[in-house]
Amino acid sequence: MTRALTLLSVSFFAALASARLDCKVPHLGGGQDDGPAINAAFKRCAKNGKVVLDKYYSVDSLLFTTGLDDVEIELSGTVQYTPDIAKWSPQSYYLTYQNATTFWFLSGNNIHLYGGGTIDGNGQVWWDTLRTSGSTGTAGGSSTTFARPVPLTVGNATNVVIENIFEIGSPFWNNFVYQSSNVTYNNITINAVSYSSSPTANSGTMAPLPKFSVAEIYILDGWDIYRSDGVTITNSWINNDDDCVSFKPNSTNIIVSNLWCNGSHGVSVGSLGQYAGETDIVANVTVHNVSMNNAQNGARIKVFGGNPSPTSTAGGGTGFVKNVTFSDYKVTNVDNPVIIDQCYDTAADVCAQYPSTLSISDVHFINITGTSSGKEGDVVVDIECSAECVDITATGTSITSPKGASVYVCANIESEDQLDFNCTSPSS
Ligand SMILES: *[C@@H]1O[C@H](CO)[C@@H](O)[C@H](O)[C@H]1NC(C)=O
Ligand SMILES: *[C@@H]1O[C@H](CO)[C@@H](O)[C@H](O)[C@H]1NC(C)=O
Numbered sequence: 301m302t303r304a305l306t307l308l309s310v311s312f313f314a315a316l317a318s319a320r321l322d323c324k325v326p327h328l329g330g331g332q333d334d335g336p337a338i339n340a341a342f343k344r345c346a347k348n349g350k351v352v353l354d355k356y357y358s359v360d361s362l363l364f365t366t367g368l369d370d371v372e373i374e375l376s377g378t379v380q381y382t383p384d385i386a387k388w389s390p391q392s393y394y395l396t397y398q399n400a401t402t403f404w405f406l407s408g409n410n411i412h413l414y415g416g417g418t419i420d421g422n423g424q425v426w427w428d429t430l431r432t433s434g435s436t437g438t439a440g441g442s443s444t445t446f447a448r449p450v451p452l453t454v455g456n457a458t459n460v461v462i463e464n465i466f467e468i469g470s471p472f473w474n475n476f477v478y479q480s481s482n483v484t485y486n487n488i489t490i491n492a493v494s495y496s497s498s499p500t501a502n503s504g505t506m507a508p509l510p511k512f513s514v515a516e517i518y519i520l521d522g523w524d525i526y527r528s529d530g531v532t533i534t535n536s537w538i539n540n541d542d543d544c545v546s547f548k549p550n551s552t553n554i555i556v557s558n559l560w561c562n563g564s565h566g567v568s569v570g571s572l573g574q575y576a577g578e579t580d581i582v583a584n585v586t587v588h589n590v591s592m593n594n595a596q597n598g599a600r601i602k603v604f605g606g607n608p609s610p611t612s613t614a615g616g617g618t619g620f621v622k623n624v625t626f627s628d629y630k631v632t633n634v635d636n637p638v639i640i641d642q643c644y645d646t647a648a649d650v651c652a653q654y655p656s657t658l659s660i661s662d663v664h665f666i667n668i669t670g671t672s673s674g675k676e677g678d679v680v681v682d683i684e685c686s687a688e689c690v691d692i693t694a695t696g697t698s699i700t701s702p703k704g705a706s707v708y709v710c711a712n713i714e715s716e717d718q719l720d721f722n723c724t725s726p727s728s
């Protein structure tokens with residue numbers, strides 16, 4: 301071959317290799333199931349491909365898109381799951397944490413999902429059923445008759461970017477980051493609003509249920525992160541009724557910034573330490589520039605107390621929470637703007653005898669400002685450890701309560717002198 305021809309063929313093959321295979325997904329219409337066509341497109345375009353979801357898709361079968369390698373997903377249309385409880389409860393994909401199941405398991409390396417489109421969990425029927433059945437059912441796959449799936453799970457995945465999409469009507473957690481690393485969410489809008497006259501997913505005006513609070517039964521967390529490292533969540537708007545973002549066991553190297561959260565349970569570490577014999581780690585978490593509105597909590601850490609039983613499922617786990625910073629936090633109408641509870645869901649006498657064996661250290665509250673709701677009276681900060689918490693600091697704290705001069709409750713904080721407020725001991 302001549303030199304020119306060689307060069308030509310080299311560049312020809314280079315161009316071929318970089319050409320992205322396009323997989324446009326058709327939609328059937330008439331309420332027919334588009335799930336099989338979506339799965340087929342992901343199979344066809346699994347390597348160096350681009351899957352285009354630019355239509356309205358009615359999805360009645362599990363989306364299981366795994367083994368992806370360098371895949372773009374343009375979601376400019378709508379993926380809407382069918383509101384078929386009898387079908388989805390058994391067929392949604394079971395994950396090993398808290399019996400969660402999912403409508404869509406997205407897995408692989410180098411995945412970019414974007415496009416201005418919508419994932420619609422069609423949550424109304426799930427919320428209504430939860431409400432009218434008068435019980436929590438189960439959160440996930442421990443029931444095959446009523447398992448509420450997560451609309452999008454990034455699982456066993458690395459190097460993932462998800463941006464510019466809407467997520468509405470989730471029956472359960474909106475996003476689950478499961479056993480993954482280097483995952484970024486940017487510009488996500490999450491909304492869960494009920495349109496039925498009786499149950500509303502996130503309104504404080506709903507009649508209380510006999511045993512459970514609204515949030516306890518709906519559990520519409522924005523994000524749950526589990527066994528994952530290097531997760532970024534930024535520039536997002538969340539209107540929900542449970543944790544805005546939740547760091548579950550083994551969430552490390554996390555950055556959360558520029559969020560507007562409404563009606564939630566706050567940005568929350570935990571709960572951790574629930575299971576004896578298990579080690580839970582949350583480390584290197586930065587939460588910066590959050591506007592927290594009409595919420596139960598602002599910045600929260602919750603860890604179970606200790607337990608003498610080696611098989612306890614109500615505390616006694618070990619591990620640590622270390623290097624967690626909450627900064628530039630604006631709270632408005634929040635019940636507990638700052639809260640650390642190291643005796644979470646555990647009786648006080650149990651904690652007194654068996655303090656938590658999951659340590660909390662190196663936690664910093666910087667510039668937490670705003671107003672509490674007054675639900676906890678004049679208490680605006682409540683940081684109580686059952687074992688001693690080390691290197692907890694607060695600077696720039698400025699939180700007022702509508703119920704009087706602010707009170708800061710602390711217990712077992714080694715570094716009380718590093719807090720910019722005066723602590724009061726718990727009353728009980
Ligand atoms: C998961 O399911 C098992 C079996 O039904 C049940 O015992 C357990 O309480 C469930 N866990 C959660 C967190 O729902
Ligand atoms: C995810 O990874 C775990 C642990 O490596 C493995 O057991 C499981 O089968 C994987 N699941 C999927 C759906 O890839």
Ligand SMILES: *[C@@H]1O[C@H](CO)[C@@H](O)[C@H](O)[C@H]1NC(C)=O
Binds near residue numbers: 459461482
């Ligand atoms: C993380 O993922 C992004 C997006 O896929 C990629 O550009 C970046 O190189 C990854 N970082 C590491 C450390 O692998």
Ligand SMILES: *[C@@H]1O[C@H](CO)[C@@H](O)[C@H](O)[C@H]1NC(C)=O
Binds near residue numbers: 416417466487
């Ligand atoms: C955020 O995403 C929406 C579509 O979901 C888009 O219209 C908007 O331009 C995006 N914002 C930025 C700053 O990219």
Ligand SMILES: *[C@@H]1O[C@H](CO)[C@@H](O)[C@H](O)[C@H]1NC(C)=O
Binds near residue numbers: 557558559560589591
């Ligand atoms: C802080 O977050 C808000 C969203 O709550 C955003 O509008 C604003 O631009 C962010 N500020 C900075 C400096 O990034």
Ligand SMILES: *[C@@H]1O[C@H](CO)[C@@H](O)[C@H](O)[C@H]1NC(C)=O
Binds near residue numbers: 504562
């Ligand atoms: C914020 O939450 C409050 C109380 O839950 C609700 O009344 C209000 O409509 C929500 N705001 C938005 C913009 O969704």
Ligand SMILES: *[C@@H]1O[C@H](CO)[C@@H](O)[C@H](O)[C@H]1NC(C)=O
Binds near residue numbers: 550
């Ligand atoms: C968390 O990570 C630690 C250290 O790698 C490990 O021992 C522990 O089993 C993990 N815990 C969970 C819940 O995955």
Ligand SMILES: *[C@@H]1O[C@H](CO)[C@@H](O)[C@H](O)[C@H]1NC(C)=O
Binds near residue numbers: 552553583584
């Ligand atoms: C936390 O970050 C430090 C500094 O980057 C790093 O050395 C350490 O390994 C990280 N810890 C975890 C648990 O990832």
Ligand SMILES: *[C@@H]1O[C@H](CO)[C@@H](O)[C@H](O)[C@H]1NC(C)=O
Binds near residue numbers: 554583584586623
């Ligand atoms: C604390 O975590 C942040 C990331 O959230 C990281 O940049 C920093 O290096 C960590 N510091 C230490 C001392 O590990």
Ligand SMILES: *[C@@H]1O[C@H](CO)[C@@H](O)[C@H](O)[C@H]1NC(C)=O
Binds near residue numbers: 627628667696
């Ligand atoms: C806290 O507020 C002070 C005063 O407004 C400002 O100088 C500082 O940069 C802020 N710190 C953070 C981490 O936002």
Ligand SMILES: *[C@@H]1O[C@H](CO)[C@@H](O)[C@H](O)[C@H]1NC(C)=O
Binds near residue numbers: 720721722
């Ligand atoms: C804490 O109490 C001391 C003694 O009563 C007082 O001098 C100090 O100003 C108080 N500090 C703050 C931040 O309120």
